Amino acid sequence: xxxxxxxPHRIYKRYQTHIESAIRACGLGALTAIVLGNTPDYPTNWAxxxxxxxxxxxxxxxxxxxxxxxxxxxxxxxTVSLYLMVLFLAVVILAHRPLSHYLGATVLILATPLLAKYxxxxxxxxxxxxxxxxxNGFWIGGTAALWGKLLGGMAGLNIDWxxxxxxxxxxxxxxxxxHGLDALETLLKIVQPFIITPNDLLYHFLQIVLWAAxxxxxxxxxxxxxxxxxxxxxxxxxxxxxxxALAIGAVAIALWLQDAAPxxxxxxxxxxxxxxxxxxxxxxxxxxxxxxxxxxxxxxxRMRPVVGLPAEP
Numbered sequence: 001x002x003x004x005x006x007x008p009h010r011i012y013k014r015y016q017t018h019i020e021s022a023i024r025a026c027g028l029g030a031l032t033a034i035v036l037g038n039t040p041d042y043p044t045n046w047a048x049x050x051x052x053x054x055x056x057x058x059x060x061x062x063x064x065x066x067x068x069x070x071x072x073x074x075x076x077x078x079t080v081s082l083y084l085m086v087l088f089l090a091v092v093i094l095a096h097r098p099l100s101h102y103l104g105a106t107v108l109i110l111a112t113p114l115l116a117k118y119x120x121x122x123x124x125x126x127x128x129x130x131x132x133x134x135x136n137g138f139w140i141g142g143t144a145a146l147w148g149k150l151l152g153g154m155a156g157l158n159i160d161w162x163x164x165x166x167x168x169x170x171x172x173x174x175x176x177x178x179h180g181l182d183a184l185e186t187l188l189k190i191v192q193p194f195i196i197t198p199n200d201l202l203y204h205f206l207q208i209v210l211w212a213a214x215x216x217x218x219x220x221x222x223x224x225x226x227x228x229x230x231x232x233x234x235x236x237x238x239x240x241x242x243x244x245a246l247a248i249g250a251v252a253i254a255l256w257l258q259d260a261a262p263x264x265x266x267x268x269x270x271x272x273x274x275x276x277x278x279x280x281x282x283x284x285x286x287x288x289x290x291x292x293x294x295x296x297x298x299x300x301x302r303m304r305p306v307v308g309l310p311a312e313p
Contacts, residue, residue, distance in 0.1 A: 006196075010186065011256045011291075013254060018059075018069070020104070020253040021058070021059050021060070023104070024103045024104045024107060025056075025059045025065065027104070027108075027111070028065060028066075028069055028103065028107050029051050029054050030056050030070055031069075031107060032050065032051050032073065033047070033074060033108050034114065035099070036050065036073075036076065036169075038171050039076035039079065041075060042075070042078050049071045049143060049146075050068070051134045053068060054069045054072070054233055055271060058103065062101070064066030064162075065103075066096065066099060066100040067096075070088075070089070074088060074092075075173075076263070080171070080175050081178040081179065081181060081183070081186060083186040084154075084174075084178055088188075095212075096159070098308065099188045102136065102140075104131075105136065105140050105224050108124060109124075109140060109144045110130065110139065110243060111144050111148065111149050112124050112144040112145075112147060112148045113147070113152060113166065113168060113169055115149050115168060115170075116161075116165060116166075116167065117167065117168040119166065119269070119272060119276050120276055120280055121132070121161070121165070121277070122246055122247075122273045122274055122276065122277025122278075122282040123276070123277035123278075123280040124144045124211070124241065125140070125141030125145075125211045125212070125215040125246065126146070126215075126239050126243060126246075126278070126281035126310040127281045127284065127285070128218075129138035129214070129216065129217065129220075129221075129279060130219070130224060130235075130238070131241065131288070132219070133219040133222070133223065134215075134217075134223070135216070135218045135219070136219070137215030137216050137218060137219035138212045138215050138219070139215075141215025141216070142211055143214070144211065145185070145210075146208050146273070149161075149162070149193075149204060149208070150190065152164055152169055153190070153192070153194070154169070154174055154177065154189070155169030155173035155177070156173040156176070156177055157173070158206075158259065158262075159193050159194070159204065160204075160262060160267075161250060162262055162265065162266065163241035163262050163266070165269055177189055178201060187292055197259055197260055199257045199260040200260045202257060202260070203253060203254075203257045203260035203261065204260075206253045207250065208249060210249040210253065211246070213245075213249075214242050214245050214249070217241075217242065217245065218239075218242040221238045222238060222239065232282075232286045232289070232290075235285050235286050235289065236282040236286075237282045237283055238282075239278045239282035239285065240282070243275070243278035243281075244276040245272065246272070246274060247273075250270070250284070251265065260284070271296075
């Protein structure tokens with residue numbers, strides 16, 4: 001039994017660097033494949049080659065892989081709008097150090113709109129806090145919330161995180177909104193979903209702050225010593241607190257700024273999304289901790305010696 005529990009731990013510890021690099025590389029390759037697959041701008045055989053190149057290079061060199069993936073995605077953005085491509089490359093260049101250094105976090109941030117399609121976006125700030133700590137959880141959670149809103153707004157979707165479940169930005173929406181616009185019109189079209197009503201900007205800002213705060217709060221709790229005293233239930237408790245804070249905070253913001261919130265709150269959808277976020281983040285963290293620090297099998301308790309018989313040595 002001990003061998004069964006400790007074999008994954010030994011394998012993981014022996015090849016930890018390679019396993020984590022492979023996970024990051026596959027995640028970046030999958031995102032590149034999704035972008036190239038939804039924009040038929042490359043010749044037929046180019047997309048698989050570019051995706052394979054990104055994955056292979058990311059196994060060893062994160063920065064070159066990040067650069068190649070960004071350049072591969074720049075051309076589809078260019079077919080939508082030249083000015084969008086300029087903004088995209090500006091962000092890629094200015095933020096290349098943190099985004100390439102924390103490549104796994106970058107993959108999680110970029111995947112947030114895709115996770116929202118399956119109501120898994122609530123797990124993003126919780127995972128950020130559990131895996132990368134309080135400080136990194138803060139900026140990862142806030143950046144993921146902002147990125148999901150930006151991409152959804154550019155595609156013409158509702159950018160409220162209480163209404164984004166089940167939606168995924170389509171290239172047709174981006175093309176319809178940005179094709180043929182000049183630089184100033186492009187900037188105005190990007191910020192337009194944030195300022196429809198006077199309270200919209202405050203509403204969306206508070207949602208971004210909420211995601212950042214939950215990421216930081218979960219990161220603080222994940223560093224406490226009592227975490228492993230009641231493992232794995234303590235992990236699920238932390239994930240549950242993070243999911244509850246997200247749901248309660250989002251509903252509280254919506255009730256306070258009612259003119260910027262949806263007319264009808266989907267309470268069932270909010271509950272399902274929070275529960276899915278708690279379950280996914282908690283189970284992923286339990287799995288990661290299990291292969292990193294395997295469960296200890298306690299030996300059976302020794303029986304007390306019978307009076308009159310010699311005690312067991």
